[in-house]
Amino acid sequence: MTGPAPEAPPDEPIKGRSLWQDAMRRLVRNRAAVASAIFLVLLTVGCIAVPMFIDHNEQHTNAALESPGWSEITRSFHPFGTDDLGRDLFARCFYGGRISLMIGVVATFISIVIGTIYGAIAGYMGGWVDNVMMRVVDILYGVPYMLVVLLIMAAVAERGIVPLFGALALFQWLTTARIVRGQVLTFKNREFVQAARTVGASGPRIVFRHLLPNTMGPVIVYSTLMIPSIILQEAFLSYLGLGVQDPPHTSWGLLASDGTRAINPLEMYWWLLVFPALFLGTTLLAFNFLGDGLRDAFDPKGRRA
Amino acid sequence: MLFFILRRLLWVPLILLVILGITTTLMRSAPGSPFAAEKRVDPQIEQQIAKKWGTDKSGLAWFGEYLKGVVKGDLGPSFKVQGRTVNDLLAAAMPVSLTLGLLALFLALAIGIPAGFLAGLRQNTAWDYGSMGIALIGISLPTFVIGAFLTVWLVFQWDVLPVGGWGTVKQLIMPAITLAAPFAAFIARLSRAGVLEVVHEDYIRTAKAKGLPKGEIVLKHLVRGAILPVVSYLGPAAAAILTGSFVVEKLFHIPGMGMFFVNSAINRDYSLILGVVIVYVPMLVVFNLLVDVAYAFLDPRVRLGK
Numbered sequence: 001m002t003g004p005a006p007e008a009p010p011d012e013p014i015k016g017r018s019l020w021q022d023a024m025r026r027l028v029r030n031r032a033a034v035a036s037a038i039f040l041v042l043l044t045v046g047c048i049a050v051p052m053f054i055d056h057n058e059q060h061t062n063a064a065l066e067s068p069g070w071s072e073i074t075r076s077f078h079p080f081g082t083d084d085l086g087r088d089l090f091a092r093c094f095y096g097g098r099i100s101l102m103i104g105v106v107a108t109f110i111s112i113v114i115g116t117i118y119g120a121i122a123g124y125m126g127g128w129v130d131n132v133m134m135r136v137v138d139i140l141y142g143v144p145y146m147l148v149v150l151l152i153m154a155a156v157a158e159r160g161i162v163p164l165f166g167a168l169a170l171f172q173w174l175t176t177a178r179i180v181r182g183q184v185l186t187f188k189n190r191e192f193v194q195a196a197r198t199v200g201a202s203g204p205r206i207v208f209r210h211l212l213p214n215t216m217g218p219v220i221v222y223s224t225l226m227i228p229s230i231i232l233q234e235a236f237l238s239y240l241g242l243g244v245q246d247p248p249h250t251s252w253g254l255l256a257s258d259g260t261r262a263i264n265p266l267e268m269y270w271w272l273l274v275f276p277a278l279f280l281g282t283t284l285l286a287f288n289f290l291g292d293g294l295r296d297a298f299d300p301k302g303r304r305a
Numbered sequence: 306m307l308f309f310i311l312r313r314l315l316w317v318p319l320i321l322l323v324i325l326g327i328t329t330t331l332m333r334s335a336p337g338s339p340f341a342a343e344k345r346v347d348p349q350i351e352q353q354i355a356k357k358w359g360t361d362k363s364g365l366a367w368f369g370e371y372l373k374g375v376v377k378g379d380l381g382p383s384f385k386v387q388g389r390t391v392n393d394l395l396a397a398a399m400p401v402s403l404t405l406g407l408l409a410l411f412l413a414l415a416i417g418i419p420a421g422f423l424a425g426l427r428q429n430t431a432w433d434y435g436s437m438g439i440a441l442i443g444i445s446l447p448t449f450v451i452g453a454f455l456t457v458w459l460v461f462q463w464d465v466l467p468v469g470g471w472g473t474v475k476q477l478i479m480p481a482i483t484l485a486a487p488f489a490a491f492i493a494r495l496s497r498a499g500v501l502e503v504v505h506e507d508y509i510r511t512a513k514a515k516g517l518p519k520g521e522i523v524l525k526h527l528v529r530g531a532i533l534p535v536v537s538y539l540g541p542a543a544a545a546i547l548t549g550s551f552v553v554e555k556l557f558h559i560p561g562m563g564m565f566f567v568n569s570a571i572n573r574d575y576s577l578i579l580g581v582v583i584v585y586v587p588m589l590v591v592f593n594l595l596v597d598v599a600y601a602f603l604d605p606r607v608r609l610g611k
Contacts, residue, residue: 139324142324144585147570228444228445240551257447257449260452263457280450281450284444284445288444
């Protein structure tokens with residue numbers, strides 16, 4: 001998804017700036033988007049690296065609920081404190097990030113692939129095929145989808161990460177399908193497609209080589225905004241106790257929802273809520289900034305500004 | 306126009322039927338049953354229970370029986386809440402969710418639209434960054450975290466509001482804010498985008514060239530077009546906000562119907578699951594219809610019914 005755009009066909013004589021180069025130039029000028037992208041890269045590296053060095057499941061039951069700082073009991077430094085089982089919250093936040101980011105990215109990728117193929121077929125075929133396919137999408141839109149996700153999550157015996165991908169991606173592809181179909185419809189009667197057809201290009205070749213690259217702009221924008229929404233949905237499932245299972249896994253949503261339970265008028269274990277919420281919030285903020293930046297960059301009207 | 310509305314309304318039962326069918330297929334084919342218990346139950350007793358509830362029949366036969374009841378306005382007894390019918394449960398919970406939902410919807414619009422317009426009209430100023438920053442935080446935190454922070458501040462630290470419950474006006478405030486927050490944030494972003502979309506249009510330039518005062522341009526010309534993205538979002542958003550939120554209801558101990566969405570699915574309470582669908586789907590379709598009608602009023606280029 002994040003790979004470079006297909007290069008302009010080599011037989012193109014004039015070296016013009018493509019839509020992509022234009023968009024990238026505009027994106028780089030957007031400071032919030034660039035900062036967000038850098039933040040997300042650093043965060044991803046941290047989420048991969050930190051759990052390799054600190055064990056997020058190592059329990060020190062005698063050092064439970066230590067506030068952030070140096071702990072005499074474990075004789076080590078816990079920048080974010082420890083949880084009710086004496087596990088280091090710093091390591092858990094980064095490990096939780098691994099799971100949350102992975103769920104967000106993979107579920108988004110699945111639904112983008114499904115939605116793109118579905119929308120491209122509907123748009124390219126047109127006629128009654130398009131009609132039937134889009135009515136199916138309309139009806140699925142009406143299904144209260146959290147109900148279905150919950151049915152699935154409550155039904156699977158082993159609540160691993162894989163069923164989560166499936167359940168969360170299940171209804172997300174609908175909007176992608178609509179976007180891609182709309183894009184394909186606007187492009188399929190353009191001259192370059194007619195030209196491809198006249199030289200005898202096959203249907204699939206026209207769709208994959210000529211139409212889809214042109215639809216990718218809006219799709220990438222949409223997927224950058226889909227990742228945070230899926231991470232939020234995973235957080236909601238974790239709040240219901242239907243997300244990933246702890247131990248061995250955890251996620252930002254699960255950490256934050258455990259954190260909300262650690263808040264009461266008598267004793268404020270604030271760090272259990274604040275740090276996971278901070279990770280979750282800043283990451284989602286960064287994705288949203290990046291998504292907004294990409295949308296502005298791909299918007300042809302943006303050139304006016 | 307009237308014909309268009311009637312035709313769309315005629316589709317409601319059919320759409321509902323299809324979605325009920327899909328939901329029934331999913332819930333009947335998902336493993337687990339409403340009667341699954343920790344204890345091992347004698348197979349004969351199990352059969353008796355299944356017979357009493359009709360779950361021994363095939364999915365289609367069960368669905369047929371169920372639909373017969375629905376046509377008569379009887380949504381059947383709840384599988385899990387003993388001695389209560391789904392009609393009872395919904396009748397008790399719906400007014401609660403509607404009250405809270407309407408208040409939250411009003412809040413979301415009252416905060417979101419002015420914030421979005423301000424940001425859009427003063428693009429790239431401190432107003433823009435400030436309100437959009439707050440809006441982004443609103444959609445970047447899960448509802449349960451926002452609710453928890455509100456509880457800490459307003460209840461534990463300042464002690465100005467009750468922790469939860471239902472019945473007094475004070476008890477309404479915190480859940481309404483929590484429920485409204487993500488919607489307000491979305492509405493703010495959409496109305497900002499709407500303003501930016503319209504502000505360069507020719508008809509706005511014409512209005513400026515005529516020398517109309519700025520306030521009049523905004524109120525008479527800009528609002529109509531700029532509000533369109535918000536209007537189309539309001540269809541699904543109103544259906545969602547008025548049918549309650551599980552998180553808000555759980556956090557603040559509110560007896561609304563958001564609970565049903567979650568509990569019915571987890572407990573395999575077949576009749577309650579379908580009851581929730583029967584409330585939600587027509588609401589969604591009707592709100593989307595209202596959106597289309599509103600579009601025709603707001604945007605003179607839109608004509609309904611081809």
